[in-house]
Amino acid sequence: MSAADVLSLDAVDKVYRPRRREPVHAVKGLSMEVRPGETVALLGSSGCGKTSTLRMIAGFEAVTNGAIAIKGRPIHQLPPAKRNVAMAFEGYSLYPPLTVRDNIAFALKSARLPKAEEGRRVQDVAALLEITDILDRYPSSISGGQQQRASLGRALVREADLYLLDEPMGQLEPQLRAILRGRLKHYLRERRMTSVLVTHDQTEANALADRIAVMEGGVLQQIATPRELKERPANLFVGTFIGEPPMNVLETRPEQANGRIRFAIAGGQAFDYAESEVAPPLRAALAARAAVTLGIRPHAIHLGQPRLRARVLSNQWLGDQTHVAAEIAGRLIVAVAHQRVAARVGEEIPFDVAASDLHLFDSQSGAVIAHGGRPT
Amino acid sequence: MARLELKGLAKSFKNGAVLDGVSLAADAGEIVVIFGPSGTGKTLLLRLIAGIYDADQGAVFVDGEDMTDVAPDHRGIGMAFQNFALFPHMSAFDNIASPLAARHLAPAAIRDGVERVARLLKIDQVLAHAPRELSNGQKQRTALARALAGAPKLLLLDDPLRNVDAKLRFEMRLELPPLLRQSGSTVLYVTQDYKEAMALADRIAVLIGGRFVQVAPPDEIYRLPETVQVARLFGDPTINLIEVTPHSAGNGVAVTIGNTTVPIGEQYRAAAGSAALLGIRPEAIRIGAVDAGAIAADVVAVTPLNERLVTLLKTADGHELLASQPAGERAAEADSKVGLQFMRDDILLFDRASGQRLKAANGAGAS
Numbered sequence: 169m170s171a172a173d174v175l176s177l178d179a180v181d182k183v184y185r186p187r188r189r190e191p192v193h194a195v196k197g198l199s200m201e202v203r204p205g206e207t208v209a210l211l212g213s214s215g216c217g218k219t220s221t222l223r224m225i226a227g228f229e230a231v232t233n234g235a236i237a238i239k240g241r242p243i244h245q246l247p248p249a250k251r252n253v254a255m256a257f258e259g260y261s262l263y264p265p266l267t268v269r270d271n272i273a274f275a276l277k278s279a280r281l282p283k284a285e286e287g288r289r290v291q292d293v294a295a296l297l298e299i300t301d302i303l304d305r306y307p308s309s310i311s312g313g314q315q316q317r318a319s320l321g322r323a324l325v326r327e328a329d330l331y332l333l334d335e336p337m338g339q340l341e342p343q344l345r346a347i348l349r350g351r352l353k354h355y356l357r358e359r360r361m362t363s364v365l366v367t368h369d370q371t372e373a374n375a376l377a378d379r380i381a382v383m384e385g386g387v388l389q390q391i392a393t394p395r396e397l398k399e400r401p402a403n404l405f406v407g408t409f410i411g412e413p414p415m416n417v418l419e420t421r422p423e424q425a426n427g428r429i430r431f432a433i434a435g436g437q438a439f440d441y442a443e444s445e446v447a448p449p450l451r452a453a454l455a456a457r458a459a460v461t462l463g464i465r466p467h468a469i470h471l472g473q474p475r476l477r478a479r480v481l482s483n484q485w486l487g488d489q490t491h492v493a494a495e496i497a498g499r500l501i502v503a504v505a506h507q508r509v510a511a512r513v514g515e516e517i518p519f520d521v522a523a524s525d526l527h528l529f530d531s532q533s534g535a536v537i538a539h540g541g542r543p544t
Numbered sequence: 545m546a547r548l549e550l551k552g553l554a555k556s557f558k559n560g561a562v563l564d565g566v567s568l569a570a571d572a573g574e575i576v577v578i579f580g581p582s583g584t585g586k587t588l589l590l591r592l593i594a595g596i597y598d599a600d601q602g603a604v605f606v607d608g609e610d611m612t613d614v615a616p617d618h619r620g621i622g623m624a625f626q627n628f629a630l631f632p633h634m635s636a637f638d639n640i641a642s643p644l645a646a647r648h649l650a651p652a653a654i655r656d657g658v659e660r661v662a663r664l665l666k667i668d669q670v671l672a673h674a675p676r677e678l679s680n681g682q683k684q685r686t687a688l689a690r691a692l693a694g695a696p697k698l699l700l701l702d703d704p705l706r707n708v709d710a711k712l713r714f715e716m717r718l719e720l721p722p723l724l725r726q727s728g729s730t731v732l733y734v735t736q737d738y739k740e741a742m743a744l745a746d747r748i749a750v751l752i753g754g755r756f757v758q759v760a761p762p763d764e765i766y767r768l769p770e771t772v773q774v775a776r777l778f779g780d781p782t783i784n785l786i787e788v789t790p791h792s793a794g795n796g797v798a799v800t801i802g803n804t805t806v807p808i809g810e811q812y813r814a815a816a817g818s819a820a821l822l823g824i825r826p827e828a829i830r831i832g833a834v835d836a837g838a839i840a841a842d843v844v845a846v847t848p849l850n851e852r853l854v855t856l857l858k859t860a861d862g863h864e865l866l867a868s869q870p871a872g873e874r875a876a877e878a879d880s881k882v883g884l885q886f887m888r889d890d891i892l893l894f895d896r897a898s899g900q901r902l903k904a905a906n907g908a909g910a911s
Contacts, residue, residue, distance in 0.1 A: 346781035346847070346866050350856025353845040357878065375847035375854070394848055412850040413714060467851055467872065482721045484743035487766040487779055488827040488868060489851060491743070493718035502718065504851050506870040513722065 173240075174362040175202040175225065175330055180234035182220045182386075194220040196386040198234070202330075205360040207353075208391070209377035213368055217386040219334070222366045226255055226332050238329050256323035257334035261315070262307040268318045269294075269303040275326045293321045296351050298344060313339035324355065331356075331363035337372055349375045370410060382406050398465070404534035407463045407527055413491060416464045416501045419531065422454040429454065431462055431526075435497035437476050445523040450538050454528075460537065463527035466491075469503035471511060473520035480511045494519070545572040545728045546620065546697035552602035553592055555585075562588050564754035565602070570747075572607075575724055575731040576759075579741040580751035581777070586734045589751070590700045593732065594621050606697060617646070622696030622729065626706035628687040630675040636662075636686045637671040643694030661689045664723055681712045692727050699729035705740065717743050738778045742766065750774050768892075772899040775823050775892065781854055781866045784829070786822045787896065790815045802860040804839045808891050811904035819896040826868035828890035831855060831876050831883075838883025841865065843876045857884065 182195035195217040202208045210218035223229040225236060227248030236244040243251045254275070262271045272290045281289070294300045297317040302310050307318070320336050336352065337345055353376050356363055367373050373380045374394045381391040382405075390402040394410075401407035407415050420431035420439065429446050430438040439462065443451065454460065471492060478494035478501060485508055492503045492511055503509075503519065511517050528537040548570040555563045562585040570576045578586050591597045593604050595616035604611040611619055622643065630639050637658055638645075644654045662668040665685040675683055684704060691699055705713045717740055724731050724744075735741050741748050742762040749759040758770040769775035775783045788799035796810040799822055808822070834840060841857040848854070849868070853875050857865045865884070876882055893902040 342780060343776055343782045346849070346854055347856060347864055349847050350845040350854070350864075350866070353847060354856070354878070357845070371849055375849060412710075414711065467870075482718050482743070484718070484721075485763065486739050486742050488825070491718065500715065500718065506851075 173201040178235045181232045183232045209373035211373040212383035216383040252329045254323040254326040254328035255332045256320040333365040404529040459531040461529040466504040468525035470520045474518040475520040549605040554601040577741040577745035620697035622691035623700045624687045624691040626703040628683045640689045699731045701733045821894040823892035826866045828887040829867035830885040834883045
């Protein structure tokens, strides 16, 4: 923890104790920091603990153990209103008797702005979120997606130490989504706003966040930039959870002989490299292992270049990218290319993966052994 | 395998027409994806073909035979639905066997038929289970297996991947084409997911407002959409649309975006002076250095999207544009100034009032 952090969580636990049922340990020993001006996404599937975490930061849930501080000030025992946090979430809804405009303006009241300035800020955020035409409507007469954006607007116009955003772009039609993501990212960065957003949608997390905290089973698996998560996943869970299409996974048997390192798979084929392609410490790490799980990103599979062979199952052009599925040793592997690929269904095609693109995981624990032929 | 023809199918309910003269000819063994926004009558169309509803007008022909007076269970049709619709009191085996049992096949033949299709769909381990004991993915495979088991002439699949999670939907999208080919059935497949449509279809039939707006192979729909509406339904991010008025420039025709004159080729001469929409897909915009021929823009934000990088840009005259490039390439700096090039061959022009794509003269841009 550093005094310069806007938000810090220190060994936070959340245990729910429902009556007559087993307690649920929703968040386990969570420690993380959010730095000034940073956007951090809490990402995971339902039940991973991300929403409980957000609600503890907001003050809607008590912390079972541990501490939460905002700008160095412990806040986990303060009521929500004393935390100086702006929120947009489900269940923290718009005031029904006020129009969308007044809902957003209400959040500015405490700033005591001149009327014209208040109006300008409401207009700006409404234009950003494409809700200008519903400013004079009441919450009950607009769609769920519009309510969500109005609630987001109300949070964004406020002055606060921290912004908490729950699935901010959840119900958006695809035509608007990409533009609004870009605008929101720009808005947050331009104003140096510090925010935590919660989502189950990795495309949203990747698009908006400076760093992503991947959660599973109440445990923080890894917190890193989107790029680091892809290139250096901490374990097999993160490796296969992050990335669309997902990382290819193959069980292999490492072998070292005659100056070569081979990762043998079922069916007699192997990922076969000269020792010089693989860093020396990795050779040592492999020597004691009978089995290694290989992870390979779809874009790292180079079709048409010799090393291994696979049988093409489908070749799907999606307008801006190709997904080729092929079968090797009874497993499906997927390659992505950004142009069309001349691979016919049913044919055997060669493919290559550079040693530097291999991710190696422990076959039992899923812990990472090495990325890119280099041990971690 | 059968040839399917729909001739002028129309159906309306009290609250208005849903299908308004739908015609289509599908070759034997072809996979045609019926694609469109929700509420456009895709499911209704399948029900008319299956004989669950009668059409007000028009008819369905299978191998040239009018199906109007043929009962649903004699039409040689297999169906699977987004809600699986398995018989809850029957095991997966019995569910899959039901179309075979209805034909009074010998028990050994039924067992062979069920096991063959179950192996293909990787559910041979769960055949004894009741539907409530199956995961969503297994239920969906069981429903597909039941539809395939009878080796129907026509297979009608109503958004079968809708209710399974994203990972499984992706895997099934890759595995389905060979399965469908192997079945030999002529397939009509309904979906609202453009990627699924492009991945599975021999041809896509785009259903909007109760009519097929375009019926064509996926690549043609993507590159040469008939209308703005079709263009916007395919692609992620969606196609960029800019209001322009083409004008003569030297020997050709050009549009002005920001302060930059962008030549769009002589083939659009007929469009000069008209109110048009220029369509350019995000992957057809190249981001480069500021330069005389390029459209000047500010980089608003870079937002990664799966294997690609999406950049939101703003031109001097306030247009917001999205560009998309492979994730491995160098990203533009946020807040920097850049120059944009539109790939000339990928520029589309639409009539602003009707939304119809303007066809280039002498075939260029339309081949």
